[in-house]
Amino acid sequence: MDQPNLKTTPLHALHQELGARMVPFAGYEMPVQYPLGVLKEHLHTRAAAGLFDVSHMGQIVLRAKSENVREASQALGRLVPVDVVDLAPGQLRYAFFTNARGGILDDLMVANRGDHLLLVVNAARKEADEAHLRAQLGNECDVERLDRALIALQGPKAEAALALLAPECVSMRFMDVRTLTLMGAECTVARSGYTGEDGFEISIPADIAREIAEELLANPYLAPIGLGARDSLRLEAGLCLHGSDIDERTTPVEAGLFWAIQKVRRRGGGREGGFPGAEIIFGQLEHGAARHRVGLRPEGRAPVRAGAPLFAAEDASVQIGTVTSGGFGPSLNAPIAMGYLPTAFAVPGATVFAELRGERLPVAVTRLPFIEPKYKRG
Amino acid sequence: MLKYTEEHEWLRLEGDIATVGITAHATELLGDIVFVQLPEVGATLAKGDGAAVVESVKAASDVFAPLAGEVVELNQAIVEDPAIVNADPQGAGWFFKLRLADVRAMDGLMDEAAYKKLTG
Numbered sequence: 001m002d003q004p005n006l007k008t009t010p011l012h013a014l015h016q017e018l019g020a021r022m023v024p025f026a027g028y029e030m031p032v033q034y035p036l037g038v039l040k041e042h043l044h045t046r047a048a049a050g051l052f053d054v055s056h057m058g059q060i061v062l063r064a065k066s067e068n069v070r071e072a073s074q075a076l077g078r079l080v081p082v083d084v085v086d087l088a089p090g091q092l093r094y095a096f097f098t099n100a101r102g103g104i105l106d107d108l109m110v111a112n113r114g115d116h117l118l119l120v121v122n123a124a125r126k127e128a129d130e131a132h133l134r135a136q137l138g139n140e141c142d143v144e145r146l147d148r149a150l151i152a153l154q155g156p157k158a159e160a161a162l163a164l165l166a167p168e169c170v171s172m173r174f175m176d177v178r179t180l181t182l183m184g185a186e187c188t189v190a191r192s193g194y195t196g197e198d199g200f201e202i203s204i205p206a207d208i209a210r211e212i213a214e215e216l217l218a219n220p221y222l223a224p225i226g227l228g229a230r231d232s233l234r235l236e237a238g239l240c241l242h243g244s245d246i247d248e249r250t251t252p253v254e255a256g257l258f259w260a261i262q263k264v265r266r267r268g269g270g271r272e273g274g275f276p277g278a279e280i281i282f283g284q285l286e287h288g289a290a291r292h293r294v295g296l297r298p299e300g301r302a303p304v305r306a307g308a309p310l311f312a313a314e315d316a317s318v319q320i321g322t323v324t325s326g327g328f329g330p331s332l333n334a335p336i337a338m339g340y341l342p343t344a345f346a347v348p349g350a351t352v353f354a355e356l357r358g359e360r361l362p363v364a365v366t367r368l369p370f371i372e373p374k375y376k377r378g
Numbered sequence: 379m380l381k382y383t384e385e386h387e388w389l390r391l392e393g394d395i396a397t398v399g400i401t402a403h404a405t406e407l408l409g410d411i412v413f414v415q416l417p418e419v420g421a422t423l424a425k426g427d428g429a430a431v432v433e434s435v436k437a438a439s440d441v442f443a444p445l446a447g448e449v450v451e452l453n454q455a456i457v458e459d460p461a462i463v464n465a466d467p468q469g470a471g472w473f474f475k476l477r478l479a480d481v482r483a484m485d486g487l488m489d490e491a492a493y494k495k496l497t498g
Contacts, residue, residue, distance in 0.1 A: 032436075033409060037409055037410050038409055038410050038434075038435040038436070039409075039410035039412070039435060040410075042435075228409070228435060228436055231436075232435055301412070301413045301460075302413050302415065302433065303412065303413060303433050303438075305437075305438070327435060327436065328412040328413070328433070328435050330435070335412075335413070357431065
């Protein structure tokens with residue numbers, strides 16, 4: 001790959017030495033796969049553990065000028081329909097920035113770090129998100145972009161692998177976030193991920209990231225995993241990709257993400273509304289949305305990809321929906337997809353038809369996720 | 379006789395029947411193949427016609443008819459198990475057999491040395 005102006009992460013040289021195939025992604029040169037290949041990298045993550053470089057994502061510190069984290073939480077609550085005020089220190093929560101039409105500007109993770117909030121946002125949106133935060137919250141909060149590496153450790157052996165560097169990680173539960181020392185460096189560790197497996201996401205100072213990654217990779221259970229497998233893993237887990245399954249024209253209700261809107265932010269709650277698009281979102285919560293995100297299982301082996309139109313019948317001429325993410329699920333050994341359908345068709349067990357290479361292929365509507373998540377709760 | 383095309387297909391000629399597949403280089407570019415769609419037996423293909431489709435985890439790719447001919451046999455094994463194409467692309471991973479309209483057209487294709495040069 002020889003594209004000028006592509007950014008690189010602190011692990012770039014390591015990826016090349018490991019034989020990764022590098023591709024441009026969100027302005028960075030990133031590993032899409034290593035010699036193991038997408039299929040085996042995916043299966044390895046679910047059977048053992050995988051190490052992912054996600055340093056291209058944005059890490060943003062939101063700190064109240066008053067230094068009171070509650071103020072930062074209240075401020076952020078003006079931009080997300082999620083309850084941040086009651087997010088306890090050492091806890092992580094899924095959130096999304098909404099716009100005036102109730103659409104989703106980006107989805108993100110918010111961590112309460114005691115005296116500030118740490119936000120992790122999508123790579124493709126990080127500049128826009130930072131600008132959004134500054135424009136809306138700049139009066140009461142400082143917005144600081146962190147220049148640190150971010151790696152994910154995912155799979156049943158992830159805890160054992162991380163415990164060799166930081167034994168305290170074994171007492172962490174899903175959505176806990178702590179400062180742990182790895183090889184003498186202070187790292188922010190969250191028990192979370194984007195694969196449906198147990199695992200951790202670790203923010204590391206850039207100058208020691210490679211050393212820590214190599215130390216972790218010395219573990220025979222751990223393999224480096226590229227963006228190709230990251231995508232098939234999250235698709236099997238039924239997780240959205242902003243820009244594909246959710247965007248400025250999809251509401252959290254349509255996307256099936258309304259569970260992330262705590263009661264206290266809903267109509268009748270103590271901190272009702274106060275975020276962009278509240279009336280539209282409340283209307284959909286009360287009366288139902290016109291369309292819903294669903295899981296899709298094409299008949300046969302052919303994958304049905306993003307953009308494929310969906311129809312009610314084999315010979316129907318009116319498109320009723322679209323596939324928003326699609327590919328092959330290695331753990332299911334079958335093609336899988338996600339898309340939006342009108343409420344009447346968004347019923348597990350229903351059959352719709354996708355258009356693929358000029359033919360109509362039957363597709364079953366299914367629940368999400370496709371695999372059983374393995375989060376370490378309780 | 380073994381020949382190659384610029385679209386990373388190989389052909390092995392026996393009499394007037396050419397066995398067609400995709401090269402190891404092609405499978406490296408594609409990655410893990412998860413789906414193969416083969417043409418119909420009896421189909422008449424012109425050179426450059428879409429003949430088959432392979433899907434890797436990430437994307438679909440067309441396999442073109444390297445020369446004009448009639449499809450006479452299919453390798454059903456790779457439909458059942460697409461991984462065979464990655465494992466043995468120039469042997470067990472063959473796609474289909476073509477009865478060539480003009481056997482002499484094989485002369486216009488690359489030999490192994492020329493293909494190796496192309497793929498570096």
